[in-house]
Amino acid sequence: MSRSTILYTQTDEAPALATYSLLPIIQGYARAAGVDIETRDISLASRVLANFPENLTDEQRQADALAELGKLAKTPQANIIKLPNISASVPQLNAVIKELQVAGYSIPDYPEDADTDAARRIQERYAKVLGSAVNPVLREGNSDRRVAGPVKVYAQRHPHSMGEWSPDSKSHVASMTDGDFYSSEQSAVIQSAGDVAIELVKDDGGIEVLRPRVAVTEGEVIDASVMRCRALCSFYRAAIADAKAQGVLLSLHLKATMMKVSDPIIFGHAVAVYFESVLALHAVVFEQLGVDVRNGLGDVYAKIAGLPDDQREQIEAD
Structure with missing residues (x-):
C-alpha cells in the first residue's frame, strides 16, 4: 500500500x-x-474456504483475509472499515457448507458428533x-464500546426525552441471582511469567486436562467461572411462568457470542425448557x-x- x-x-x-451500496459512496469521497x-x-463462506486450501483447486482457493487484517490491525497505518458480520451458528455454518459444496467446492461436512481423530x-x-x-481479531480481543467523553457530556446536557412511562407497566428485566457465571467467578493475579494448565475436575474426582499449557505473563489476571445447568433451567422455568402469569411478551437475550462453546448450550436449555412438554411427548421421534x-x-x-404429513402436523399442533 504505497498511498x-x-x-x-x-x-x-x-x-x-447496504454493504455494497455504501462502497461506491466511500470510494467517491x-x-x-x-x-x-x-x-x-x-464473509463466512470466504473464511470457510480459507481453512481448507488442500481441498480446493488453485482457482478456488481463498486467501485468509481475516488473518491479513488481524496483522494489519496491529500496525499504526491500519485503516479498516469493518461492516457487520454474522456470528455464525452451527445451522448457519451447515447451510454455507452445503451451498459451497453444491457450487463445486470439495470441503468436508461439519461433524457435529466428532468421534474420531x-x-x-x-x-x-x-x-x-x-x-x-x-x-476479537480486528479489535485485538477488545470489544470496547464505551462512549467517548465529549459524547457523554453532550448527552448529559441534552438528554433524550423518553416520553411518558406508565407506573402500571409490567415490563421488567429478569436475571439470574445465583448459579450463573457472575456468582462463581474466581480470579488470580499471576506473580511471575510461566505456564498454566486448564483442568476440569469431575464429580467423581477425575481430572480431564482441557488445555495442557497456556502461557501467562507477570501481572496478568486470569479467571474462571461456571454456569450451573440446574440453576439455569430453574431460572428459565420461573421467568417463563412469570411472563405467562403477567401476560407480557417473553424475550430472551443472551450476551455470550464471544463464548463459542457455551452460547449454544445456554440457548439450547432455553429451548428445551420452553418446549419441555412437546420434547417429552415426542422424545423417541426426536431422538431418531x-x-x-x-x-x-x-x-x-x-x-x-x-x-x-399426519405425524408432522401432529407435532406442529402440539
Missing part, C-alpha cells in the same frame, strides 16, 4: 445491499482525497469460523431424527420436514 489506503470488508450480514479503497472478503480435526478447523470470530435443541427451534422443523 493511503482504506480496507473495506465484504461481509454477509443482511441487508447485503476517498478518490477526491487521494485515498485508495481496497476490499477484503471476510480425523473428525475432531475437521471440527477444530470449523470452530475457527463459529461465533464471534471476526471482532437427531434433533438438537442447541441449534434452536429451526432444527426441529428441519428434522421433522421429512416425516409423513
Whole structure:
C-alpha cells in the first residue's frame, strides 16, 4: 500500500445491499482525497474456504483475509472499515457448507458428533469460523464500546426525552441471582511469567486436562467461572411462568457470542425448557431424527420436514 489506503470488508450480514451500496459512496469521497479503497472478503463462506486450501483447486482457493487484517490491525497505518458480520451458528455454518459444496467446492461436512481423530480435526478447523470470530481479531480481543467523553457530556446536557412511562407497566428485566457465571467467578493475579494448565475436575474426582499449557505473563489476571445447568433451567422455568402469569411478551437475550462453546448450550436449555412438554411427548421421534435443541427451534422443523404429513402436523399442533 504505497498511498493511503482504506480496507473495506465484504461481509454477509443482511441487508447485503447496504454493504455494497455504501462502497461506491466511500470510494467517491476517498478518490477526491487521494485515498485508495481496497476490499477484503471476510464473509463466512470466504473464511470457510480459507481453512481448507488442500481441498480446493488453485482457482478456488481463498486467501485468509481475516488473518491479513488481524496483522494489519496491529500496525499504526491500519485503516479498516469493518461492516457487520454474522456470528455464525452451527445451522448457519451447515447451510454455507452445503451451498459451497453444491457450487463445486470439495470441503468436508461439519461433524457435529466428532468421534474420531480425523473428525475432531475437521471440527477444530470449523470452530475457527463459529461465533464471534471476526471482532476479537480486528479489535485485538477488545470489544470496547464505551462512549467517548465529549459524547457523554453532550448527552448529559441534552438528554433524550423518553416520553411518558406508565407506573402500571409490567415490563421488567429478569436475571439470574445465583448459579450463573457472575456468582462463581474466581480470579488470580499471576506473580511471575510461566505456564498454566486448564483442568476440569469431575464429580467423581477425575481430572480431564482441557488445555495442557497456556502461557501467562507477570501481572496478568486470569479467571474462571461456571454456569450451573440446574440453576439455569430453574431460572428459565420461573421467568417463563412469570411472563405467562403477567401476560407480557417473553424475550430472551443472551450476551455470550464471544463464548463459542457455551452460547449454544445456554440457548439450547432455553429451548428445551420452553418446549419441555412437546420434547417429552415426542422424545423417541426426536431422538431418531437427531434433533438438537442447541441449534434452536429451526432444527426441529428441519428434522421433522421429512416425516409423513399426519405425524408432522401432529407435532406442529402440539
